[in-house]
Amino acid sequence: MRFILGSGSPRRKELLAQLGIVPDAILPPDIDEDPRKGELPRPYAARLAREKALAVPAGPDDIVLCADTTVALGRRILGKPADAGEAARFLTALGGRRHQVITALAVRRGDRLWTRESLSDVKMKRLSDHELNAYLAGGEWQGKAGAYAIQGAAGAFIPWISGSFAGIVGLPLAETAALLQAAGYPLWRSP
Numbered sequence: 518m519r520f521i522l523g524s525g526s527p528r529r530k531e532l533l534a535q536l537g538i539v540p541d542a543i544l545p546p547d548i549d550e551d552p553r554k555g556e557l558p559r560p561y562a563a564r565l566a567r568e569k570a571l572a573v574p575a576g577p578d579d580i581v582l583c584a585d586t587t588v589a590l591g592r593r594i595l596g597k598p599a600d601a602g603e604a605a606r607f608l609t610a611l612g613g614r615r616h617q618v619i620t621a622l623a624v625r626r627g628d629r630l631w632t633r634e635s636l637s638d639v640k641m642k643r644l645s646d647h648e649l650n651a652y653l654a655g656g657e658w659q660g661k662a663g664a665y666a667i668q669g670a671a672g673a674f675i676p677w678i679s680g681s682f683a684g685i686v687g688l689p690l691a692e693t694a695a696l697l698q699a700a701g702y703p704l705w706r707s708p
């Protein structure tokens with residue numbers, strides 16, 4: 518049995534290390550991440566996690582872990598911004614309101630699939646022009662759902678969350694541990 522992390526996100530690798538897991542392989546999936554017409558954020562995140570897990574090549578006994586993090590502003594999906602202009606629009610829309618961060622997980626072993634999701638509510642303060650421009654110039658918005666990373670400078674914009682910090686960063690640890698154990702990964706083996 519090999520453990521395969523199907524993700525190119527360095528955060529997910531680091532969070533996994535918190536559970537003492539070092540993947541035997543890291544194989545980032547390449548799938549189409551465009552939402553379907555009218556698709557809502559939760560089903561979208563769940564579909565993407567599942568599609569990622571199915572897209573990673575693995576042997577019948579290997580365990581594959583994939584995830585998708587999506588920012589939901591009401592019914593709107595805020596994915597990874599294409600450019601600084603879109604990042605500015607996302608952050609302006611998020612500022613002064615609460616939104617939800619969904620991280621959907623999918624674990625695959627052979628033809629079996631286990632899924633879960635972690636939901637967190639996040640409050641972001643309204644950003645001044647100065648804060649917005651400084652944050653955009655820092656570049657941390659790139660490759661992040663909703664155009665921010667709570668684990669970085671944007672932490673200064675977030676006075677309150679309810680949910681899982683690790684989930685917002687990209688890999689909710691309690692749900693990950695539960696899924697891996699369901700799939701037969703020996704998580705708590707003695708050293």
Ligand SMILES: Cc1cn([C@H]2C[C@H](O)[C@@H](COP(=O)(O)OP(=O)(O)OP(=O)(O)O)O2)c(=O)[nH]c1=O
Nearest residue numbers: 524525526545585586661662666667685686687
């Ligand atoms: C909201 C938020 C998102 N993110 C990141 C987590 C994810 O890496 C990214 C959302 O994109 P994802 O599509 O979930 O993941 P990815 O493209 O980085 O990697 P892969 O598909 O190969 O697994 O946003 C943070 O790091 N901090 C945050 O506060």
